[in-house]
Amino acid sequence: MNKEGLILIVDDDISSTKILRHLFRDIYEIEEAVNGQDALAIIEQKADALSAIILDVYMPVMDGYTVLERISGNEKWKNIPVIVMTSESAVESDQKLFDLGAHQIVHKPINAGIVKKQIHNIVKAYEKHKDFIQISGLERTLIHNTTNTFICVYDFHKKTAELGDNYQNFVSAEFQKVFAQYPFQIENYVLPKNLETARHFFDVEHKTEEYEEIEIRLRVDTVHYKWFKISMLLNNEGNGYRDHAVILFTDIEKEVEAKEKLTFMAMNDMLTHIPNMRTFSIHVRKMLDENPNEKFYMLTMDLYQFNLVNKLFGYGEGDAILKYFATKIQELIEAYDKGVYCRMASDIFYACFSEQEDLQEYLRVLRASLRSYPIKFELRLCAGIYIIEDKSENVENMIDCATYARNEAKRGLLHEEQYYDEHLREKEYFETMVISEMEQALESEQFEVFLQPQYDTFYEKMIGSEALIRWNHPQKGYLSPGIFIPLFEQNGFITELDYYVLKVVCRTIRSWSDRGIEVLPVSVNVSRCDLYDSNLIERILKTVNAYQVPHDMVEFEITESAFISEKELLTEFTVNLRKEGFRVLIDDFGSGYSALNSLKDIQVDVLKIDIKFLPASIKEARASIILKSIIEMAQKLGLDVIAEGVEQKEQVELLETLCCDKVQGFYYARPMPIADYEEKVQSNNREKEHWGNE
Ligand code: C2E
Ligand code: MG
Ligand code: MG
Numbered sequence: 001m002n003k004e005g006l007i008l009i010v011d012d013d014i015s016s017t018k019i020l021r022h023l024f025r026d027i028y029e030i031e032e033a034v035n036g037q038d039a040l041a042i043i044e045q046k047a048d049a050l051s052a053i054i055l056d057v058y059m060p061v062m063d064g065y066t067v068l069e070r071i072s073g074n075e076k077w078k079n080i081p082v083i084v085m086t087s088e089s090a091v092e093s094d095q096k097l098f099d100l101g102a103h104q105i106v107h108k109p110i111n112a113g114i115v116k117k118q119i120h121n122i123v124k125a126y127e128k129h130k131d132f133i134q135i136s137g138l139e140r141t142l143i144h145n146t147t148n149t150f151i152c153v154y155d156f157h158k159k160t161a162e163l164g165d166n167y168q169n170f171v172s173a174e175f176q177k178v179f180a181q182y183p184f185q186i187e188n189y190v191l192p193k194n195l196e197t198a199r200h201f202f203d204v205e206h207k208t209e210e211y212e213e214i215e216i217r218l219r220v221d222t223v224h225y226k227w228f229k230i231s232m233l234l235n236n237e238g239n240g241y242r243d244h245a246v247i248l249f250t251d252i253e254k255e256v257e258a259k260e261k262l263t264f265m266a267m268n269d270m271l272t273h274i275p276n277m278r279t280f281s282i283h284v285r286k287m288l289d290e291n292p293n294e295k296f297y298m299l300t301m302d303l304y305q306f307n308l309v310n311k312l313f314g315y316g317e318g319d320a321i322l323k324y325f326a327t328k329i330q331e332l333i334e335a336y337d338k339g340v341y342c343r344m345a346s347d348i349f350y351a352c353f354s355e356q357e358d359l360q361e362y363l364r365v366l367r368a369s370l371r372s373y374p375i376k377f378e379l380r381l382c383a384g385i386y387i388i389e390d391k392s393e394n395v396e397n398m399i400d401c402a403t404y405a406r407n408e409a410k411r412g413l414l415h416e417e418q419y420y421d422e423h424l425r426e427k428e429y430f431e432t433m434v435i436s437e438m439e440q441a442l443e444s445e446q447f448e449v450f451l452q453p454q455y456d457t458f459y460e461k462m463i464g465s466e467a468l469i470r471w472n473h474p475q476k477g478y479l480s481p482g483i484f485i486p487l488f489e490q491n492g493f494i495t496e497l498d499y500y501v502l503k504v505v506c507r508t509i510r511s512w513s514d515r516g517i518e519v520l521p522v523s524v525n526v527s528r529c530d531l532y533d534s535n536l537i538e539r540i541l542k543t544v545n546a547y548q549v550p551h552d553m554v555e556f557e558i559t560e561s562a563f564i565s566e567k568e569l570l571t572e573f574t575v576n577l578r579k580e581g582f583r584v585l586i587d588d589f590g591s592g593y594s595a596l597n598s599l600k601d602i603q604v605d606v607l608k609i610d611i612k613f614l615p616a617s618i619k620e621a622r623a624s625i626i627l628k629s630i631i632e633m634a635q636k637l638g639l640d641v642i643a644e645g646v647e648q649k650e651q652v653e654l655l656e657t658l659c660c661d662k663v664q665g666f667y668y669a670r671p672m673p674i675a676d677y678e679e680k681v682q683s684n685n686r687e688k689e690h691w692g693n694e
Helices: 014-024 036-046 064-073 091-099 112-136 165-169 173-179 192-201 253-267 277-290 306-313 315-334 359-371 395-411 423-443 481-491 493-515 528-532 536-546 567-579 621-636 649-657 674-693
Strands: 006-010 029-033 050-056 082-086 104-107 149-155 160-163 211-219 225-236 242-251 296-303 339-345 348-354 381-388 417-419 447-456 461-473 477-479 522-526 554-559 583-589 606-610 640-644 662-664
Touching (some): 006 014, 014 112, 050 064, 064 091, 082 112, 104 112, 277 339, 277 395, 306 315, 315 359, 381 395, 423 481, 461 481, 461 493, 461 674, 493 536, 493 674, 522 528, 522 583, 528 567, 567 583, 621 640, 621 649
Parallel strands (some): 006 050, 381 417, 461 522
Antiparallel strands (some): 149 160, 211 225, 225 242, 339 348, 447 662, 461 477
């Protein structure tokens, strides 16, 4: 069994030694001596291991007083607790023993139970702090250069302090002035922020705790501070008087740095170094609780089509933009009285600030800084705003509401910000459904290609069709592309869907050919997102050629807005398509963006004018003037024009007067399933044959 320590019993009275041995033999190792001289010989050998000495006063050869004197006078031994047994009961004799360094006095005849307890307590306390106490002795020199610690020993009797020789490895030489007098002159050496704590800690003379620690920053040279752990052990004399305090200064700069780094990592976003979502939630909650009578904005922001920045310019550039944007958000919010912000993930940032601040101005400044970022890409900020009325709501909920609003803002071309309102949540549910089901829907052929016939009014015949996608949802019925295409453009699924449409169109043309049905060109819509697929042309060619479809039977429509935002990609795309013999159409020409300018740089074959995009009613002179000039310009440029969205007889008549004879619209036919379209082509041909035979 491991014993708790080693005790030396020094007594010439064999019977008393016997009692003590009996008392302690199970707990401690025991050494015995019958006089002072033998005792000193044992102490000499085993000082390090000794936990306590039980010493009789009157002995032959050398008495207890002399032993006590020797022990106290020896730096290495002086802290070993000495419990003196005496048969004298005079106070003066006790005082003398204490003065000589006794820790405890036990009067003979001893009470075994009490002595056992007393000695046990003393040994326990000594063992606990033995290392410190030893350091305060000769060992203090050992820590010179070998550890990250220096030592200071304060003597309560002399009221002086002594520093370990190695202290200059840590702090400047003047540091010793701190301890030149009591109270210690710490003011110039402790970071002002830590001064109060330090003062309290160094008030050694009024301490009640035996052992204490603090972590504060100390000045190590003229300007720099470093973190130190300061541990202090107060050593009492056995009589309850203070003897000395051992103060250890441990340089913990590296540990604190590592700890701070960890805390920083836990609280902040690693890329931008601004707070992360966790910190944001905590700070928002605190800010709301502290300002119960104020309203706040919850704002979520992201950059429109930021994934394209990564694709086109690489992740390095993407990261640089995020960092730049984060500092702008930070600069703005930090100027506010009450405001917090964070980066949630990728290009998503949150901010929450008082309604008294100017939200519009905030967004304006952020947008301006994005515009001034040097990149050939329009960095557009989308923002969702939720006004926090009920502060008891949880923060995640508030963020959700602002996020619904942001998603809504994203959809509009011009609506770059949106306030939250209740119906958005329902819409969001619906959209989540759309996104979660899209892949499965494509696999199970829920997407159906409809064809809308196009006519030549002059020759009165069908000249082709446009392929338009429909989602035949098992529960919700037919969903129009206006609902799901903007979502698919956001998540990139549109490219898969467009390939699917192209495949169905090619397969259909092949089957018309094989079944002897007249083949007329079919145009398919190309989303601007498709342009970022680097294999676009190869994939198109592969599909068209796989079904052996003549290239003049498939046409490609691209909306006008792409002619501005994706001009370079589009130029390359149209050049390659036309080289392969495909016709290219500009869809929705005149729908709001001035594509006229692009016409000089990008070669296309057909302008598709959607009549509903013309300003005001078609009856108005201005509208017809615009239409007329577009048609004339197209003719001069050698481009075909096709008018779509034709619904009324007057529109047909107007188009006739303007010599625009290619049309598509409900007036003639709605988009229809392929089988219906085939039926229409065949019946048209039967009619023609019928007339031809007459
Ligand atoms: P779009 O390419 O401009 O297609 C014409 C839209 O106008 C179609 O709407 C068509 O049904 C509708 N339309 C045709 N005639 C009339 C008319 O007389 N009056 C009115 N009010 N509307 C008429 P739809 O099918 O809802 O498609 C909407 C848009 O969705 C399309 O506009 C196109 O941009 C997009 N889209 C449809 N299918 C696809 C597709 O397969 N791929 C891609 N990328 N986009 C598609
Ligand atoms: Mg179209
Ligand atoms: Mg159109």
